[in-house]
Amino acid sequence: MSDAGGRALAPEPAGAARQLVPTAPAPTRARLLPAGLGLLALGALVAARRLAPDGVAALGLGATLALAFANGANDVSKGIATLAGAGVADYGRATRWGGLWPGAGALAAAALARALVATFGAGFLAGGAGLGPAAALAVLLGALAWVLLATRTGLPVSTTHALAGAIVGVGVASVGAGGVAWGTLGRTIALPLLASPLLAVGLGLPAYALVRRLPARAPLGALHWLSSGATSFARGLNDTPKIVALGAGFAVGAGRAPWWAFLAIAAVMVAGSWAGGRRVTRTLAERVTRLDDREGLAANLATAALVGAASRLGLPVSTTHVASGAIAGVGARRGRRAVRWRTVGELALAWVVTLPVTALLAVAAYALVR
Numbered sequence: 001m002s003d004a005g006g007r008a009l010a011p012e013p014a015g016a017a018r019q020l021v022p023t024a025p026a027p028t029r030a031r032l033l034p035a036g037l038g039l040l041a042l043g044a045l046v047a048a049r050r051l052a053p054d055g056v057a058a059l060g061l062g063a064t065l066a067l068a069f070a071n072g073a074n075d076v077s078k079g080i081a082t083l084a085g086a087g088v089a090d091y092g093r094a095t096r097w098g099g100l101w102p103g104a105g106a107l108a109a110a111a112l113a114r115a116l117v118a119t120f121g122a123g124f125l126a127g128g129a130g131l132g133p134a135a136a137l138a139v140l141l142g143a144l145a146w147v148l149l150a151t152r153t154g155l156p157v158s159t160t161h162a163l164a165g166a167i168v169g170v171g172v173a174s175v176g177a178g179g180v181a182w183g184t185l186g187r188t189i190a191l192p193l194l195a196s197p198l199l200a201v202g203l204g205l206p207a208y209a210l211v212r213r214l215p216a217r218a219p220l221g222a223l224h225w226l227s228s229g230a231t232s233f234a235r236g237l238n239d240t241p242k243i244v245a246l247g248a249g250f251a252v253g254a255g256r257a258p259w260w261a262f263l264a265i266a267a268v269m270v271a272g273s274w275a276g277g278r279r280v281t282r283t284l285a286e287r288v289t290r291l292d293d294r295e296g297l298a299a300n301l302a303t304a305a306l307v308g309a310a311s312r313l314g315l316p317v318s319t320t321h322v323a324s325g326a327i328a329g330v331g332a333r334r335g336r337r338a339v340r341w342r343t344v345g346e347l348a349l350a351w352v353v354t355l356p357v358t359a360l361l362a363v364a365a366y367a368l369v370r
Contacts (some may be wrong), residue, residue, distance in 0.1 A: 014238065015212035056369070057250040063140040063201050064247030069264040070147040071159045071239055072102060072272025074280050077154070078303065078323035079232030081284035082296030088224050090286075091278050099273030101229045105236025106266035109244075115314025116241035117248075119188050126179045134370040135170045136246050141369075142166035142362025146354060154279040155350050158318035159213060162358045163246070164189045170366050189316055196317040200306055204329030205307075207300035220293045227300035234307035235319040240265050242316060270303055286326065287343045289331030297305055300324040347359025 063208055080098035082119045083089045089097070109116070124131065130140065143162035150157040164185070171180040214220070244261045291299065303323045312315040 004176040013352070019260075028096045035083065056137060058134060059369075060137045060140065060250030061136060062249060063144060064250070064261075065245060065268045066244055067140055067144045067147065067159070068240075068268040069242065069272035069275075070144055070151060071270065072099065072269035073273075073276035074151040075105055075145050075235055075239065075275035075319055076102065076158060076161065076232065076273035077281035077284050078319045079300070080277075081227050081281050082291055082299050082327065083228050085285035085289075086224070086291045086293050086294060086296040088221060088296070089102075091281060093198040094228070095274060095277045095281065097225065098228060098232045099270050099277065099358075101232035102236030102239075103266040105233040105238075106262055108233070108242040109237050109311070110262040111346045113241045113314075114239050115312060116238065116316060117245045118146050119314050119316060120163070120242045120245035121252075124171055124181050124185055125175055126181055131167070131170065131246075132174075133248060134248060135174050135366060137369050138170045138362045138366035139163065139166040140246055141365035142169065142193065142358045145361045145365075149282055150350070151276055152338075154180050154283045155349065156280050156284055156320050157326065157350055157354055158320040159318050160189075160318045161193060161320075161351060161354045163242055165355035165358035166362035168314060168355070169362040172359075173363045173366050192315040192317050193321065194308065195322040196306065196310070197331060198326030200302055200322040201329035201332075203277060203302035203306060204299055204326040205333060207302040207326075208295060208333060211294045211298045211301070214225060222296045222330055225296050227304060230304040231300045231307070231319075231323065234304045234311060236266070236269060238307050238311040238317060238319060240269070241311075248298070257315070273311060284327065284345075285333075287340060288324065288347075289339045293328060295330045299323070299326040299330045318351075 076095060076098045079101065080089075083094040083097070084091050088094075143159065145168045146162050147157060147159055166191075168180065168185065188291040212221075240262060243265055247265075248258060248261055303319065304325045306326075307317055307319050308320050324344070328339050328344055
Protein backbone atom coordinates (compact mmCIF):
# COMPACT_ATOMS: atom_id res chain seq x y z
CA MET A 1 0.00 0.00 0.00
CA SER A 2 1.29 3.48 -0.81
CA ASP A 3 0.11 7.02 -0.25
CA ALA A 4 -0.61 9.70 -2.84
CA GLY A 5 3.07 10.60 -3.03
CA GLY A 6 4.18 7.01 -3.70
CA ARG A 7 5.59 6.40 -0.20
CA ALA A 8 5.12 2.91 1.18
CA LEU A 9 2.75 2.56 4.10
CA ALA A 10 2.75 -0.21 6.65
CA PRO A 11 -0.13 -2.64 6.07
CA GLU A 12 -3.01 -2.48 8.54
CA PRO A 13 -3.30 -5.48 10.85
CA ALA A 14 -6.01 -7.93 9.92
CA GLY A 15 -9.31 -7.06 11.50
CA ALA A 16 -8.13 -3.63 12.55
CA ALA A 17 -10.95 -1.17 12.81
CA ARG A 18 -10.69 2.05 10.88
CA GLN A 19 -11.17 5.26 12.79
CA LEU A 20 -13.89 7.38 11.31
CA VAL A 21 -12.97 11.00 10.62
CA PRO A 22 -15.50 13.34 12.23
CA THR A 23 -17.66 15.05 9.68
CA ALA A 24 -17.37 18.38 11.51
CA PRO A 25 -13.95 19.21 12.96
CA ALA A 26 -13.84 20.50 16.52
CA PRO A 27 -12.80 24.04 15.58
CA THR A 28 -15.78 24.29 13.20
CA ARG A 29 -18.18 23.10 15.89
CA ALA A 30 -16.63 25.51 18.37
CA ARG A 31 -17.27 28.39 16.01
CA LEU A 32 -20.93 27.43 15.81
CA LEU A 33 -21.42 28.28 19.48
CA PRO A 34 -20.60 32.00 19.17
CA ALA A 35 -22.65 32.11 15.98
CA GLY A 36 -25.65 30.62 17.75
CA LEU A 37 -25.37 33.04 20.62
CA GLY A 38 -24.98 35.89 18.15
CA LEU A 39 -28.23 34.84 16.50
CA LEU A 40 -29.89 34.80 19.92
CA ALA A 41 -28.70 38.36 20.56
CA LEU A 42 -29.88 39.38 17.09
CA GLY A 43 -33.27 37.93 17.89
CA ALA A 44 -33.44 40.00 21.06
CA LEU A 45 -32.47 43.07 19.05
CA VAL A 46 -35.13 42.39 16.41
CA ALA A 47 -37.74 41.83 19.12
CA ALA A 48 -36.84 45.22 20.57
CA ARG A 49 -36.64 46.94 17.18
CA ARG A 50 -40.08 48.43 17.62
CA LEU A 51 -38.58 50.45 20.49
CA ALA A 52 -35.99 51.99 18.14
CA PRO A 53 -37.97 53.81 15.45
CA ASP A 54 -35.15 55.90 13.93
CA GLY A 55 -31.73 55.26 12.44
CA VAL A 56 -29.69 56.71 15.31
CA ALA A 57 -31.51 54.46 17.78
CA ALA A 58 -30.87 51.39 15.63
CA LEU A 59 -27.19 52.31 15.32
CA GLY A 60 -27.04 52.86 19.06
CA LEU A 61 -28.48 49.44 19.84
CA GLY A 62 -26.10 47.85 17.34
CA ALA A 63 -23.10 49.67 18.84
CA THR A 64 -24.20 48.55 22.31
CA LEU A 65 -24.17 44.89 21.28
CA ALA A 66 -20.88 45.32 19.39
CA LEU A 67 -19.26 46.78 22.51
CA ALA A 68 -20.56 43.85 24.55
CA PHE A 69 -18.95 41.46 22.02
CA ALA A 70 -15.62 43.33 22.17
CA ASN A 71 -15.82 43.39 25.96
CA GLY A 72 -16.22 39.62 26.03
CA ALA A 73 -13.28 39.08 23.69
CA ASN A 74 -10.92 41.30 25.69
CA ASP A 75 -12.11 40.76 29.24
CA VAL A 76 -12.58 36.98 29.39
CA SER A 77 -8.82 36.78 29.94
CA LYS A 78 -9.08 38.33 33.40
CA GLY A 79 -10.85 35.32 34.85
CA ILE A 80 -9.06 32.49 33.04
CA ALA A 81 -5.45 33.69 32.67
CA THR A 82 -4.49 31.98 35.92
CA LEU A 83 -5.98 28.67 34.74
CA ALA A 84 -3.90 28.70 31.57
CA GLY A 85 -0.81 30.23 33.21
CA ALA A 86 -0.73 27.68 36.02
CA GLY A 87 -1.23 24.79 33.59
CA VAL A 88 -4.59 23.80 35.06
CA ALA A 89 -6.28 23.96 31.65
CA ASP A 90 -5.39 24.58 28.03
CA TYR A 91 -6.56 27.77 26.36
CA GLY A 92 -9.53 26.15 24.68
CA ARG A 93 -11.05 24.68 27.84
CA ALA A 94 -10.26 27.79 29.87
CA THR A 95 -11.90 30.07 27.31
CA ARG A 96 -15.04 27.95 27.08
CA TRP A 97 -15.34 27.90 30.87
CA GLY A 98 -14.57 31.58 31.28
CA GLY A 99 -17.02 32.59 28.58
CA LEU A 100 -20.03 31.12 30.35
CA TRP A 101 -19.73 32.91 33.66
CA PRO A 102 -19.77 36.53 32.44
CA GLY A 103 -23.05 35.69 30.73
CA ALA A 104 -24.45 34.48 34.04
CA GLY A 105 -23.11 37.63 35.72
CA ALA A 106 -24.71 39.78 33.04
CA LEU A 107 -28.10 38.22 33.73
CA ALA A 108 -27.63 38.55 37.49
CA ALA A 109 -26.77 42.22 37.04
CA ALA A 110 -30.41 42.92 36.21
CA ALA A 111 -31.23 42.24 39.87
CA LEU A 112 -27.96 42.73 41.76
CA ALA A 113 -26.19 45.66 40.10
CA ARG A 114 -28.87 48.21 39.27
CA ALA A 115 -26.86 50.82 41.18
CA LEU A 116 -24.22 50.71 38.45
CA VAL A 117 -26.87 51.41 35.82
CA ALA A 118 -27.77 54.51 37.78
CA THR A 119 -24.09 55.49 38.02
CA PHE A 120 -23.50 55.43 34.27
CA GLY A 121 -27.00 56.67 33.49
CA ALA A 122 -26.57 59.70 35.74
CA GLY A 123 -25.92 63.15 34.39
CA PHE A 124 -22.23 63.69 33.62
CA LEU A 125 -22.99 67.17 32.33
CA ALA A 126 -23.52 70.28 34.44
CA GLY A 127 -26.98 70.56 35.90
CA GLY A 128 -27.46 66.77 35.92
CA ALA A 129 -28.13 66.55 32.19
CA GLY A 130 -27.59 63.17 30.60
CA LEU A 131 -26.00 62.34 27.27
CA GLY A 132 -28.24 62.78 24.24
CA PRO A 133 -28.63 60.01 21.62
CA ALA A 134 -25.87 61.33 19.33
CA ALA A 135 -23.48 61.81 22.25
CA ALA A 136 -24.22 58.36 23.69
CA LEU A 137 -23.69 56.77 20.27
CA ALA A 138 -20.34 58.55 19.92
CA VAL A 139 -19.27 57.31 23.36
CA LEU A 140 -20.11 53.74 22.41
CA LEU A 141 -18.29 53.99 19.05
CA GLY A 142 -15.17 55.55 20.58
CA ALA A 143 -14.90 52.88 23.27
CA LEU A 144 -15.70 50.11 20.77
CA ALA A 145 -12.94 51.14 18.35
CA TRP A 146 -10.29 51.11 21.07
CA VAL A 147 -11.33 47.81 22.68
CA LEU A 148 -11.43 46.08 19.29
CA LEU A 149 -7.98 47.40 18.37
CA ALA A 150 -6.53 46.34 21.73
CA THR A 151 -8.07 42.88 21.44
CA ARG A 152 -6.61 42.43 17.98
CA THR A 153 -3.12 43.21 19.30
CA GLY A 154 -3.49 41.07 22.44
CA LEU A 155 -3.52 44.03 24.81
CA PRO A 156 -5.73 43.78 27.90
CA VAL A 157 -7.55 47.09 28.33
CA SER A 158 -10.48 48.26 30.41
CA THR A 159 -13.89 48.79 28.83
CA THR A 160 -14.80 50.91 31.86
CA HIS A 161 -11.71 53.06 31.32
CA ALA A 162 -12.54 53.36 27.62
CA LEU A 163 -16.10 54.46 28.36
CA ALA A 164 -14.85 57.02 30.89
CA GLY A 165 -12.45 58.57 28.37
CA ALA A 166 -15.13 58.63 25.69
CA ILE A 167 -17.64 60.29 28.04
CA VAL A 168 -15.15 63.03 28.90
CA GLY A 169 -14.26 63.63 25.25
CA VAL A 170 -17.86 63.84 24.05
CA GLY A 171 -18.87 65.93 27.05
CA VAL A 172 -16.20 68.53 26.31
CA ALA A 173 -17.03 68.48 22.59
CA SER A 174 -20.76 68.88 23.13
CA VAL A 175 -20.97 71.47 25.93
CA GLY A 176 -17.40 72.60 26.60
CA ALA A 177 -15.10 71.82 29.53
CA GLY A 178 -17.15 74.01 31.85
CA GLY A 179 -20.28 72.03 31.12
CA VAL A 180 -18.87 68.69 32.31
CA ALA A 181 -19.70 67.59 35.86
CA TRP A 182 -16.07 66.91 36.78
CA GLY A 183 -16.90 66.28 40.42
CA THR A 184 -19.39 63.57 39.52
CA LEU A 185 -16.95 61.95 37.09
CA GLY A 186 -14.18 62.05 39.69
CA ARG A 187 -16.23 60.52 42.51
CA THR A 188 -18.14 57.91 40.57
CA ILE A 189 -15.62 56.82 37.92
CA ALA A 190 -12.07 58.15 38.29
CA LEU A 191 -11.52 57.45 41.98
CA PRO A 192 -12.69 53.79 41.90
CA LEU A 193 -10.63 53.18 38.75
CA LEU A 194 -7.46 54.57 40.33
CA ALA A 195 -7.87 52.85 43.68
CA SER A 196 -8.90 49.39 42.49
CA PRO A 197 -5.52 48.11 41.15
CA LEU A 198 -3.74 49.22 44.33
CA LEU A 199 -6.34 47.46 46.45
CA ALA A 200 -5.95 44.36 44.29
CA VAL A 201 -2.20 44.25 44.90
CA GLY A 202 -2.87 44.58 48.62
CA LEU A 203 -5.53 41.85 48.61
CA GLY A 204 -3.40 39.39 46.66
CA LEU A 205 -0.98 38.65 49.50
CA PRO A 206 -3.56 37.98 52.25
CA ALA A 207 -5.52 35.87 49.76
CA TYR A 208 -2.39 33.78 49.17
CA ALA A 209 -1.84 33.48 52.93
CA LEU A 210 -5.38 32.14 53.21
CA VAL A 211 -4.85 29.64 50.39
CA ARG A 212 -1.63 28.41 51.97
CA ARG A 213 -3.59 27.43 55.08
CA LEU A 214 -5.72 25.01 53.10
CA PRO A 215 -5.08 21.37 54.05
CA ALA A 216 -2.86 19.28 51.81
CA ARG A 217 -5.85 17.20 50.67
CA ALA A 218 -7.84 20.24 49.57
CA PRO A 219 -9.01 19.97 45.92
CA LEU A 220 -6.93 22.89 44.65
CA GLY A 221 -7.73 22.20 41.03
CA ALA A 222 -11.49 22.27 41.59
CA LEU A 223 -11.18 25.37 43.77
CA HIS A 224 -9.13 27.08 41.06
CA TRP A 225 -11.81 26.36 38.47
CA LEU A 226 -14.49 27.72 40.81
CA SER A 227 -12.48 30.86 41.58
CA SER A 228 -12.05 31.45 37.85
CA GLY A 229 -15.80 31.16 37.40
CA ALA A 230 -16.39 33.54 40.31
CA THR A 231 -14.01 36.11 38.82
CA SER A 232 -15.69 35.88 35.42
CA PHE A 233 -19.14 36.11 37.03
CA ALA A 234 -18.09 39.25 38.92
CA ARG A 235 -16.78 40.77 35.69
CA GLY A 236 -20.11 40.27 33.93
CA LEU A 237 -21.87 41.67 36.99
CA ASN A 238 -19.76 44.85 36.92
CA ASP A 239 -19.42 45.49 33.17
CA THR A 240 -22.95 44.80 31.94
CA PRO A 241 -24.77 47.66 33.72
CA LYS A 242 -22.35 50.23 32.26
CA ILE A 243 -23.10 49.09 28.72
CA VAL A 244 -26.83 48.80 29.43
CA ALA A 245 -26.95 52.33 30.86
CA LEU A 246 -25.58 53.81 27.63
CA GLY A 247 -27.56 51.59 25.29
CA ALA A 248 -30.95 51.70 27.00
CA GLY A 249 -31.47 55.34 26.07
CA PHE A 250 -31.84 54.33 22.41
CA ALA A 251 -34.93 52.24 23.13
CA VAL A 252 -37.92 54.56 23.22
CA GLY A 253 -40.21 53.75 26.10
CA ALA A 254 -37.90 51.10 27.52
CA GLY A 255 -36.82 53.00 30.60
CA ARG A 256 -33.25 52.98 31.79
CA ALA A 257 -32.64 49.25 31.94
CA PRO A 258 -35.02 47.00 29.95
CA TRP A 259 -34.80 43.30 30.73
CA TRP A 260 -34.06 42.34 27.13
CA ALA A 261 -30.91 44.49 27.17
CA PHE A 262 -29.37 42.31 29.88
CA LEU A 263 -30.34 39.16 27.96
CA ALA A 264 -28.92 40.39 24.66
CA ILE A 265 -25.68 41.64 26.22
CA ALA A 266 -25.23 38.37 28.11
CA ALA A 267 -25.49 36.37 24.89
CA VAL A 268 -23.15 38.62 22.90
CA MET A 269 -20.63 38.80 25.74
CA VAL A 270 -20.39 35.01 25.83
CA ALA A 271 -20.05 34.91 22.03
CA GLY A 272 -17.21 37.44 22.11
CA SER A 273 -15.43 35.50 24.84
CA TRP A 274 -15.50 32.27 22.87
CA ALA A 275 -14.75 33.82 19.50
CA GLY A 276 -11.78 36.05 20.35
CA GLY A 277 -10.65 35.58 23.92
CA ARG A 278 -7.42 33.64 23.49
CA ARG A 279 -5.13 36.37 22.21
CA VAL A 280 -5.43 38.64 25.25
CA THR A 281 -5.46 35.65 27.62
CA ARG A 282 -1.97 34.67 26.47
CA THR A 283 -0.64 38.09 27.46
CA LEU A 284 -1.84 37.84 31.05
CA ALA A 285 -1.14 34.11 31.37
CA GLU A 286 2.44 34.10 30.06
CA ARG A 287 3.92 37.61 29.98
CA VAL A 288 3.32 39.00 33.49
CA THR A 289 4.45 36.20 35.81
CA ARG A 290 4.26 32.45 36.14
CA LEU A 291 1.78 31.30 38.77
CA ASP A 292 1.35 27.91 40.37
CA ASP A 293 -2.04 26.50 41.31
CA ARG A 294 -2.18 28.12 44.76
CA GLU A 295 -1.04 31.52 43.49
CA GLY A 296 -3.58 31.47 40.66
CA LEU A 297 -6.33 30.58 43.11
CA ALA A 298 -5.30 33.46 45.40
CA ALA A 299 -5.24 35.98 42.54
CA ASN A 300 -8.73 34.94 41.44
CA LEU A 301 -10.11 35.14 44.97
CA ALA A 302 -8.78 38.69 45.36
CA THR A 303 -10.19 39.76 41.98
CA ALA A 304 -13.61 38.17 42.51
CA ALA A 305 -13.98 39.64 46.01
CA LEU A 306 -13.05 43.18 44.98
CA VAL A 307 -15.02 43.32 41.72
CA GLY A 308 -18.05 41.61 43.26
CA ALA A 309 -18.15 44.03 46.20
CA ALA A 310 -17.72 47.03 43.90
CA SER A 311 -20.60 45.85 41.70
CA ARG A 312 -22.93 45.54 44.67
CA LEU A 313 -21.96 49.03 45.89
CA GLY A 314 -22.41 50.59 42.46
CA LEU A 315 -18.69 51.37 41.98
CA PRO A 316 -17.35 51.01 38.41
CA VAL A 317 -13.99 49.27 38.77
CA SER A 318 -11.92 47.78 35.98
CA THR A 319 -11.59 44.00 36.07
CA THR A 320 -8.51 44.45 33.87
CA HIS A 321 -6.80 46.63 36.46
CA VAL A 322 -7.91 44.46 39.38
CA ALA A 323 -6.91 41.13 37.83
CA SER A 324 -3.55 42.46 36.61
CA GLY A 325 -2.83 43.96 40.03
CA ALA A 326 -3.75 40.74 41.83
CA ILE A 327 -1.62 38.59 39.51
CA ALA A 328 1.38 40.92 39.85
CA GLY A 329 0.91 41.21 43.61
CA VAL A 330 0.81 37.45 44.16
CA GLY A 331 3.76 36.90 41.81
CA ALA A 332 5.85 39.60 43.50
CA ARG A 333 5.90 37.68 46.77
CA ARG A 334 8.58 35.47 45.16
CA GLY A 335 10.81 38.47 44.61
CA ARG A 336 11.22 41.37 42.22
CA ARG A 337 12.50 39.20 39.37
CA ALA A 338 9.48 36.92 39.47
CA VAL A 339 7.39 39.60 37.72
CA ARG A 340 8.10 40.90 34.23
CA TRP A 341 7.86 44.55 35.17
CA ARG A 342 8.41 45.64 31.60
CA THR A 343 5.14 43.96 30.66
CA VAL A 344 3.44 45.49 33.68
CA GLY A 345 4.73 48.88 32.55
CA GLU A 346 3.34 48.31 29.06
CA LEU A 347 -0.04 47.45 30.53
CA ALA A 348 0.00 50.53 32.74
CA LEU A 349 0.93 52.69 29.74
CA ALA A 350 -2.00 51.24 27.82
CA TRP A 351 -4.31 52.15 30.70
CA VAL A 352 -3.03 55.74 30.67
CA VAL A 353 -3.27 56.00 26.88
CA THR A 354 -6.81 54.63 26.91
CA LEU A 355 -8.28 57.87 28.28
CA PRO A 356 -7.00 60.35 25.65
CA VAL A 357 -7.30 57.89 22.76
CA THR A 358 -10.91 56.99 23.46
CA ALA A 359 -11.70 60.66 24.06
CA LEU A 360 -10.36 61.55 20.61
CA LEU A 361 -12.07 58.61 18.94
CA ALA A 362 -15.38 59.51 20.56
CA VAL A 363 -15.03 63.17 19.54
CA ALA A 364 -14.40 62.10 15.95
CA ALA A 365 -17.46 59.85 16.08
CA TYR A 366 -19.53 62.68 17.56
CA ALA A 367 -18.52 64.99 14.71
CA LEU A 368 -19.84 62.37 12.27
CA VAL A 369 -23.12 61.40 13.94
CA ARG A 370 -24.45 64.63 15.41
